[in-house]
Amino acid sequence: xIKYIDIALIITSIALIVSVILQSKGAGLGGLAGGDTGxxxxxxxxxxxxxxxxxxxxxxxxxxxxxxxxxxxx
Numbered sequence: 001x002i003k004y005i006d007i008a009l010i011i012t013s014i015a016l017i018v019s020v021i022l023q024s025k026g027a028g029l030g031g032l033a034g035g036d037t038g039x040x041x042x043x044x045x046x047x048x049x050x051x052x053x054x055x056x057x058x059x060x061x062x063x064x065x066x067x068x069x070x071x072x073x074x
Contacts, residue, residue: 005069012062019055023048
């Protein structure tokens, strides 16, 4: 069982990394390093909104899988 959880954690973490990197596409390389883009707030529309929500869902799944891995390994 722990083997499948570990595989799911790896896949989810890769998808989460990709989604976070895709979100900073408009900020250039400074956005990857945490640089300020100068904007206070921008409305998310279309693909950006979908990508934002997918990142939230992936992070919840990753957190749940991490908790499950700890509980199963006991």
